[in-house]
Amino acid sequence: QVQLQESGPGLVKPSETLSLTCTVSGGSFSTYYWSWIRQPPGKGLEWIGYVFYSGSTNYNPSLKSRVTMSIDTSKNQFSLKLSSVTAADTALYYCARVSAYSGNHDVFDNWGQGTLVTVSS
């Protein structure tokens, strides 16, 4: 059973860069897309982007100018950097695996427990 675990600072100052890492264990790391999704307190889910094991990326257009994702296949880890953060970036950040069901239906089928990141001075 694959497990995902987010790690990183829980507090980031405004205008600085939020950095998170997701460590994957218990399953194959290759051939999947690895995604970040966030959820502001009391609100809904927002997809941030994904990184493929090859290193190719795809970002939410609304965040694209501030987002960088990378992957380290030797450590079974992938990372998120979000620059120039503001209070609006305060959220629970989840990492998740994207699997292709029935050939081409992408599903977030495994999730980390989430990590709360607060943007405040």
Place this chain on the structure above:
Amino acid sequence: DIQMTQSPSSLSASVGDRVTITCRANQSISNYLNWYQQKPGKAPKVLIYAASSLQSGVPSRFSGSGSGTDFTLTIRSLQPEDFATYYCQQSYSTQYTFGQGTKLEIK
């Protein structure tokens, strides 16, 4: 962007009830629609994929239907553990988007 709109935003129901949650896309997404359940303090869990396929391990009281722009999630005979927030998500575009969620509460 493909926008997903769920209705209602919240819903009160009793154990044993049948409930239906609707999700509408602002353009046709064929059957590229997934449903997730999220309980307080937990990560979302996939219930239905490809609009109507039940994820392994999910009770058969959950079902999904629809194609094109209109989709429904139906829970037959609500159980206490079903009170949660439900989200739809489209994967027609790889710019994935979620509905705003439907909170199912105990009446």
